[in-house]
Amino acid sequence: MKGFDADVVIVGGGLVGASLALALARAGRRVTLLEGQVPDFSRITEGWDARIYAVSPANRRFLEGLGAWPDASRLGTIARMEVHGDAGGEIDFDAREAGGKALAWIAENRWLLAALWASLAEAGVDVLSGAKPVSLATRADAAELTLSDGRRLVARLAVGADGANSWVREQAGLTARVDAYGQSGVVANFACEKPHGDVARQWFTGDSILAWLPMAGKHVSMVWSTFEPDALLAQGDDAFCAKVAEAGGFELGQLSLVSRPAAFPLRLIRPEAVVAERVALVGDAAHTVHPLAGQGVNLGFQDAATLAGLIASARDAGDWLLLRRYQRARREAVTAMQLTCDGLFKLFHGKGLPGLPWLRNTGLNLTNRLTPLKRELVRHAIGF
Numbered sequence: 001m002k003g004f005d006a007d008v009v010i011v012g013g014g015l016v017g018a019s020l021a022l023a024l025a026r027a028g029r030r031v032t033l034l035e036g037q038v039p040d041f042s043r044i045t046e047g048w049d050a051r052i053y054a055v056s057p058a059n060r061r062f063l064e065g066l067g068a069w070p071d072a073s074r075l076g077t078i079a080r081m082e083v084h085g086d087a088g089g090e091i092d093f094d095a096r097e098a099g100g101k102a103l104a105w106i107a108e109n110r111w112l113l114a115a116l117w118a119s120l121a122e123a124g125v126d127v128l129s130g131a132k133p134v135s136l137a138t139r140a141d142a143a144e145l146t147l148s149d150g151r152r153l154v155a156r157l158a159v160g161a162d163g164a165n166s167w168v169r170e171q172a173g174l175t176a177r178v179d180a181y182g183q184s185g186v187v188a189n190f191a192c193e194k195p196h197g198d199v200a201r202q203w204f205t206g207d208s209i210l211a212w213l214p215m216a217g218k219h220v221s222m223v224w225s226t227f228e229p230d231a232l233l234a235q236g237d238d239a240f241c242a243k244v245a246e247a248g249g250f251e252l253g254q255l256s257l258v259s260r261p262a263a264f265p266l267r268l269i270r271p272e273a274v275v276a277e278r279v280a281l282v283g284d285a286a287h288t289v290h291p292l293a294g295q296g297v298n299l300g301f302q303d304a305a306t307l308a309g310l311i312a313s314a315r316d317a318g319d320w321l322l323l324r325r326y327q328r329a330r331r332e333a334v335t336a337m338q339l340t341c342d343g344l345f346k347l348f349h350g351k352g353l354p355g356l357p358w359l360r361n362t363g364l365n366l367t368n369r370l371t372p373l374k375r376e377l378v379r380h381a382i383g384f
Helices: 015-026 057-065 109-123 167-171 229-233 237-247 296-311 320-349 356-369 371-382
Strands: 006-011 031-034 052-055 076-078 080-084 090-094 104-108 126-128 133-139 142-147 152-160 176-192 199-204 208-214 219-226 255-257 262-271 279-281
Touching (some): 015 057, 015 109, 031 152, 052 109, 104 109, 219 229
Parallel strands (some): 006 152
Antiparallel strands (some): 142 152
16 A cells, blocks of 8 residues: 555544445455544543434444444433324334334433444544644545544545534535424433433424434433424523423323423435545435434434445555445445435425324324234334
């Protein structure tokens, strides 16, 4: 590799970027991971992380294969899911319907990240921190990154794993359509009076979507997609807990906060392409979805698994035909999830058409009674 610093340089050391770096290193590729600041895990056991993810069985297998699955003591299990419509509609999904043990596992961001980063050095990933990329240039055979401290990195491929506001995407000239939902996701973790029973609960209220996700012990993580986040965040702790408990029909009794609530805007991001000359995008840099199905990080992990699988034995990690194969391989799954989540959002927030509430709630009830269809939906969701 004379003249090259790495096969692949990855910008962004979050979950998707770190998993891609680890997968490539395990396959014997030279990888440089560029992250502005190395995460500090020295206080990982203190408190709870408000950023949580529902990791599918397929992606658990991916992470376990990398030796990067977190300690079970802080994992929650979704064995069953209950979904409630805004006018009496209900549907439930059970992993046992598809012969699985769980629909997903709930993991805190920092525990997932710690498991990945613990393996990076051992796998031979070159981690660079303390400097930001300031320019990206490509030519027929290489990508070159210039850093804020003057260093230059030359690789066969540059990967943008740098989030929804991707710098790499912008530098590569990959334009994206961004549609704001007008909602924010308000997140917080709670201790529950009653056991959650490994059940995820979701309510479509007509103007918001509330989800409770089971964490380790008697704890749940909440994601409340709402048009009025400031009204929720402005309440005191006791009033906030009471509001959340009441919105869920007190199914888990009284709630008490164990992490501070926070909010983030919800947007649908669809780049026209996720590859360019010597550049590829993964994770939120390549796509975002509404969190109502909890599939954002799962799409990202599959980006990483797919790209790593293609690069693993390739002579040239940045070959244009290989990058096109990656884009084609991911397009169907990503587009299907974006359309599904966007469609559900519009279906359960639409108010203009007479009979729409009846239609969406009747649809939930009808699907709930069609056991073969439900089984296939579960099998698809858990990757069987």
